[in-house]
Amino acid sequence: MHRAESSYLTEGSTLASWLTTHDHKRIAILYAVAITFFFFLGGIAAALIRLELATPHGDLMSADTYNKTFTFHGVVMVWFFLIPSIPNTLGNFLLPLMIGARDVAFPRLNLFSWYLYLLGGLFTVTCLLLGGVDTGWTFYTPFSTLFSNTHVVLAVVGVFIVGFSSILTGLNFIVTIHTLRTEGMTWLRLPLFVWSMYGVSLVMMLATPVLAMTLSLLAIERLTGVGIFDPSLGGDPLLFQHFFWFYSHPAVYIMVLPSMGVVSELITASVRRKIFGYRFMVYSIIGIAVVGFLVWGHHMFVAGQSMYASIVFSILSFIIAVPSAIKVFNWTATLYKGDITFGAPMIYALGFVGLFMLGGLTGLFLAATALDVNLTDTYFVVAHFHYIMVGGAVMAYLGGIHFWWPKITGRLYSEGWARFAAILMFLGFNLTFFPQFLAGAEGMPRRYYRYPDEYALLNVLSSAGAVLLAASYLLPVGYLLWSMRFGERAGPDPWGAKGLEWETASPPPSHNFERPPVVTDGPYAYVHP
Amino acid sequence: MPEPASPFDDLAQQHEAAQLGMWAFLATEILFFGVLFTGYTVMRLLWPDAFVAGSRHTDLPLGAIETGVLLTSSFTAAWALQAVKRSRPREAGWLLLFTATMGVAFLGIHGAEYRHDYLSGVIPGIRYDEVGDNAPREALFFVLYYVTTGFHALHVLIGVVLLCILARLAFRGDFLPENHAPLEVGTLYWHLVDIVWIFVFPLYYQVGRA
Numbered sequence: 001m002h003r004a005e006s007s008y009l010t011e012g013s014t015l016a017s018w019l020t021t022h023d024h025k026r027i028a029i030l031y032a033v034a035i036t037f038f039f040f041l042g043g044i045a046a047a048l049i050r051l052e053l054a055t056p057h058g059d060l061m062s063a064d065t066y067n068k069t070f071t072f073h074g075v076v077m078v079w080f081f082l083i084p085s086i087p088n089t090l091g092n093f094l095l096p097l098m099i100g101a102r103d104v105a106f107p108r109l110n111l112f113s114w115y116l117y118l119l120g121g122l123f124t125v126t127c128l129l130l131g132g133v134d135t136g137w138t139f140y141t142p143f144s145t146l147f148s149n150t151h152v153v154l155a156v157v158g159v160f161i162v163g164f165s166s167i168l169t170g171l172n173f174i175v176t177i178h179t180l181r182t183e184g185m186t187w188l189r190l191p192l193f194v195w196s197m198y199g200v201s202l203v204m205m206l207a208t209p210v211l212a213m214t215l216s217l218l219a220i221e222r223l224t225g226v227g228i229f230d231p232s233l234g235g236d237p238l239l240f241q242h243f244f245w246f247y248s249h250p251a252v253y254i255m256v257l258p259s260m261g262v263v264s265e266l267i268t269a270s271v272r273r274k275i276f277g278y279r280f281m282v283y284s285i286i287g288i289a290v291v292g293f294l295v296w297g298h299h300m301f302v303a304g305q306s307m308y309a310s311i312v313f314s315i316l317s318f319i320i321a322v323p324s325a326i327k328v329f330n331w332t333a334t335l336y337k338g339d340i341t342f343g344a345p346m347i348y349a350l351g352f353v354g355l356f357m358l359g360g361l362t363g364l365f366l367a368a369t370a371l372d373v374n375l376t377d378t379y380f381v382v383a384h385f386h387y388i389m390v391g392g393a394v395m396a397y398l399g400g401i402h403f404w405w406p407k408i409t410g411r412l413y414s415e416g417w418a419r420f421a422a423i424l425m426f427l428g429f430n431l432t433f434f435p436q437f438l439a440g441a442e443g444m445p446r447r448y449y450r451y452p453d454e455y456a457l458l459n460v461l462s463s464a465g466a467v468l469l470a471a472s473y474l475l476p477v478g479y480l481l482w483s484m485r486f487g488e489r490a491g492p493d494p495w496g497a498k499g500l501e502w503e504t505a506s507p508p509p510s511h512n513f514e515r516p517p518v519v520t521d522g523p524y525a526y527v528h529p
Numbered sequence: 530m531p532e533p534a535s536p537f538d539d540l541a542q543q544h545e546a547a548q549l550g551m552w553a554f555l556a557t558e559i560l561f562f563g564v565l566f567t568g569y570t571v572m573r574l575l576w577p578d579a580f581v582a583g584s585r586h587t588d589l590p591l592g593a594i595e596t597g598v599l600l601t602s603s604f605t606a607a608w609a610l611q612a613v614k615r616s617r618p619r620e621a622g623w624l625l626l627f628t629a630t631m632g633v634a635f636l637g638i639h640g641a642e643y644r645h646d647y648l649s650g651v652i653p654g655i656r657y658d659e660v661g662d663n664a665p666r667e668a669l670f671f672v673l674y675y676v677t678t679g680f681h682a683l684h685v686l687i688g689v690v691l692l693c694i695l696a697r698l699a700f701r702g703d704f705l706p707e708n709h710a711p712l713e714v715g716t717l718y719w720h721l722v723d724i725v726w727i728f729v730f731p732l733y734y735q736v737g738r739a
Contacts, residue, residue: 022535096536103536105546171553179546180536209557213564217676224654226672227665228568234579234666239571243564516538 007410007507022107023510028093029408030114031084032401036477038080038121043473045073050432050466053459058450066449067134068150074137075155079162080121082389083251085397086258087204088117088169091197093408095173097501097508098194100182100517105175113165113172120162127154136447138248139215141229141240145222153222156215163208163215166254170204173197182500184519188282191499191523192275195282196261199289203250203257207293211247214240241303245296253292255389256356257285259396260327263349266399267331269497270346271338274524277330284323291320301372310369317367324360328353343495344418348399351426355391359384362437377447380440383433391429398425398476405480406494410507411487417479425472431465498525544710551714555721558684562725565677569732572673576666581737583670586651588642592734595638596726602631603723606692606716613704613712621712622699628719629692632685639682646671674733681729684722691715 008025011017018026048069052060061069092110096103104110127133133155135144144152177190177198190198217228218240227233229240268275275281297305297313331353340346362384366372375381399422406412435458440446444455451459493502504513537543573580609624643652650658652675653668695715698704704712 101536105536106550107535167557171550171557174553175546175550176536178549179542205553205557206560209560210564213561217564217568220654220672220676226653226668228572228669228672234572234576234669236571236575239568243567 006509007505008510009410009507011510020111022103022111024092024096024104024107024110025408025508027110027114028089028091031088031092031117034114034117034121035081035084035089038076039085039473041125042073042076042081043470045069045076047466047470049073050463052449053451054463056451056453056456056459061449063449064134067136067447068132070447071133071136071155072128075124075133075159077389078137078251079159080117080124082255082393083166083204084117084162084169085255085393086262086400087173087197087200087254088114088165090193090262090397090400090404091169091173091200091258094404094501095176095194095197096180097407097504097512098191098499099177099180099185100500100513100519101176101180102511102513104172105179106172109168109172113168116165116168117162120158120160120165123154123158123161127151127158130154138244139218140244141218141221141237142231145218145227145229153219156219160212160215160219163212166204167208167212170201170208173201174205177201182516182519185500186519188279189519189522191261192264192278192281192285193258193261195285196257196264199285200254200257202289203254203292207247207250207254210243211251214243214247238300238304241300242296242305245299246293249296249299250292252385252388253288255393257288259352259356259393260285262396262400262403263331263352265497265499266345266349266403267334268524268526269403269495270343270349271335271340272496272526273334273338274522274526275330276333276336277326278523280326281330284326287323288320291316291323295320295367298367298372301369302376314367314369318364321360321364321367324356328357328360342419344413344415344422345399345403345495347419347422347426348395348402351422351429352392352395352399355387355395355426355429359387359391362387375440377445378440379436379444379446382446383436383440386433386436391433395425395429398422401476401480403495404501405483406490407501407506407508409484409487410490410505411483412490412494413483413487414479417475421472421475421479424468424475428465428468428470428472432462432469433465435459435461435465499523540708540710544708544713547710547714548717551717555717558721558725561680562677562728565673565680566728566732569673569677572669576663576669577737579663579666580670582663583667583674584733584736584738586646586649586671587674587734588645589734589738591638591642592730595635596730598631598635598638599723599726602628602635603720605631606719609695609699610709610712610716613699613709614706616706618699618702618704621704622696625692625696625699629689629696632689632692636682636685636689639678677729677733681722681725684725688719688722691718 008023011023018030021027052058052066092104130151133148133150133152135148135152139152139156177194220226221228221230227235229235229237231237264275264281295313295317297309298317301310362380366375366381366384402413402418439455439458442455444451490506492504492506500517503517533540533543537546605624605628609621609628612621612624646652647656650656651671653671657668659667692715695712698711
């Protein structure tokens, strides 16, 4: 092999060389493989749900099986795909490159968190094989502690362990960004993706311990029959909900902040312009990360919390829409007078902006206390959070995977197929989830395996959309894998994009840069003003 | 002079990272314990009488001794750090061993407390002999007491292991006045263990006892 061709990919090809690597780029690949596996596992559960709901009568599975299916879908997609998706794959790969570092601050810890992820996944899969769990991904007490006859403790242990993987990744990233920025890479020269990793790391580090401790209390309660959350013993089930959402609402921002970072990179590169309002983009990332901790009560408007608490949480939930809106406006303003190219990453990015906006606006409906009483626990809520998590986070994840694919593999994918998959995903997504807004507004409750005939049309549309959506997920697996072998060689910067990661070879050498780069300019230094 | 580890340019940068990493870790620890303290607050507001009755079962003199033991150990840990800064690594080694011994003493005394609790039947879910209207509510006090002190004891145990490793490094002469990041990080952790106890002791042993 020529010296010039040696890269992080050629440093060893045995399985052992991958499983013991400390290289952040290889660990990113390990994560990508693992989360792709879980994504399709959760996707199979989603397919079964849509298949069941294609007819109103509940003829595919029993109510119990249905409960287990949507619980498994939720647990896997939230903790084993969405939360680690962008931070642990793209974040791991790009963060050190973007700040001009050789690696993350604690490379061994980084590998350790991948093993924790696998161990957590092992528990979850074991739980599935033994018959699953039927509490919903929220594990609400006292159902989960007193009444459910399924493997709650196994599932909870899986989530507990994967939580530590999240905490350690967050810690690693925070320390990396603080200590390993290369010469000249000041805080306000950081690409927005790095800022989004900073914001998300704060949230992962500070929210996840609360979930871990709460789930421990739940497991102790279930195993020993003591009752912190059991009302018949003087415990408080609402306390569980408060603790749970104290983590799980910020968790939404764990999913969406990285997406915002990715989209900022994709749009600037596709428009060849500086991002509009860089500082406000930074402030809004930090604003979302901080205020995101203060809005959890909007999940509990009908749970019996005090009216005054609900009012405060409602107002705070409206406030957090402000930084989100700033971002949407700034992305849009960046397009103005830009030299726009509609490559696959840009289609994903624009798809993200549109779907995130719809998801965000319907979030305001749900943040309004009076309206929420009508809409809560209906398909309106299901549609809303899928617009954020699937329309938002998955769209951005795939956009990012395409955009940085040449950097990661050194090869170009088929642009035609990629555009087709991106457009198909946008259409399939809307066909799947827009009807759910309508069904929810008409009162169809979530988490039932059958429904009155009146909702049949909307559900058939939704299930048909799911077929398109599934195709749009499978397509990239095909053409991306194909490109790894047969794709055209990319060169260091196939998009003409700015940023330190594009200044090194594709794929990058093990130590990222031949010599440490020196930064003399702000991010997004494109020729257009 | 030792070499910096792989991603770092020099030792100063590596120390900065180690220290920031530990501070960040301590922040996560605060949130772990925060759940338990919040749970305590909520339950105490719901059932003040049961919590007063529960707190009479904890052993105040033993709790006070444990507090003294931990505070002393924190002092000697800080002393060890100063000793290294003044080029007296062997002194630091002995101080660290003493600190670890204090940790073991703490665990021993606490174990005795648990044993006593077991014999008097105040461990919900394992052996709980309390009767009366308030007994289920009192059990909430004990659940939180055992989860909190148990989780804390786990931290003490990990700390003792860390202190022994640090003592070994100190005797081996690995710590220099200008280069002792593991010691600094390790003692930081030990102080956290101490500080958490400073909150546990009044809440579970003292408040409302009279």
